[in-house]
Amino acid sequence: MAESGRSGDYGGGVRIETNAGVAEVEIESGGERFLLVLTHGSGGGVEAKDLLAVRDRAVALGGVVARVVQPYRVAGRRAPGSAVKQDAAWAEIVADLRKRVPDVPLIQGGRSNGARVACRTAVEVGAKGVVALSFPLHPPGKPEKSRREELLAASEHLDVVVINGERDPFGIPDAADAAEVKVVPGQPHSFRSGFDLIADTAEPWLRRWGGLD
Numbered sequence: 001m002a003e004s005g006r007s008g009d010y011g012g013g014v015r016i017e018t019n020a021g022v023a024e025v026e027i028e029s030g031g032e033r034f035l036l037v038l039t040h041g042s043g044g045g046v047e048a049k050d051l052l053a054v055r056d057r058a059v060a061l062g063g064v065v066a067r068v069v070q071p072y073r074v075a076g077r078r079a080p081g082s083a084v085k086q087d088a089a090w091a092e093i094v095a096d097l098r099k100r101v102p103d104v105p106l107i108q109g110g111r112s113n114g115a116r117v118a119c120r121t122a123v124e125v126g127a128k129g130v131v132a133l134s135f136p137l138h139p140p141g142k143p144e145k146s147r148r149e150e151l152l153a154a155s156e157h158l159d160v161v162v163i164n165g166e167r168d169p170f171g172i173p174d175a176a177d178a179a180e181v182k183v184v185p186g187q188p189h190s191f192r193s194g195f196d197l198i199a200d201t202a203e204p205w206l207r208r209w210g211g212l213d
Contacts, residue, residue, distance in 0.1 A: 023089070134164055
């Protein structure tokens with residue numbers, strides 16, 4: 001089970017126990033307007049530049065940002081394994097963070113596999129919206145193995161903004177399947193540039209979900 005947090009207990013790194021193992025979380029704050037919880041791709045980390053671009057903009061808007069290294073990555077694995085177990089651990093992590101940062105709007109986000117987790121769990125954890133970076137619509141070259149239903153699990157109930165590269169081999173979701181689908185020109189699955197555009201796309205949604213407008 002997740003360890004109980006304390007209101008205002010943020011700034012720096014924390015470890016959260018879940019039934020799937022320990023998660024490591026880096027928490028940064030520009031205020032207490034909202035809580036944005038971000039996570040990595042399947043084999044990646046929370047230092048990905050697109051995650052940092054969204055982090056920086058959210059902090060500038062007065063939010064608390066928690067970048068989560070999920071238990072399987074802390075344990076040294078590159079693949080998340082069971083989606084059911086992954087989502088259950090994620091719900092425990094978010095519940096702990098909500099105790100640390102209570103009574104503010106919750107926003108979820110992630111890149112690649114992390115975007116899938118954010119979408120699959122958004123309704124369950126009570127998120128106001130989702131920032132889905134490089135949402136992997138299907139495995140490369142296998143459009144028949146669509147993950148559209150994971151996106152719709154969130155977007156049929158709340159606003160999801162999808163930001164994908166124009167050359168992403170994992171595909172680009174249809175504009176009708178999210179509140180906004182922004183395509184970053186010339187970019188592959190792992191963004192090499194366009195980080196200002198990513199932050200600028202996320203900002204109005206962060207403002208809306210965070211109750212700033």
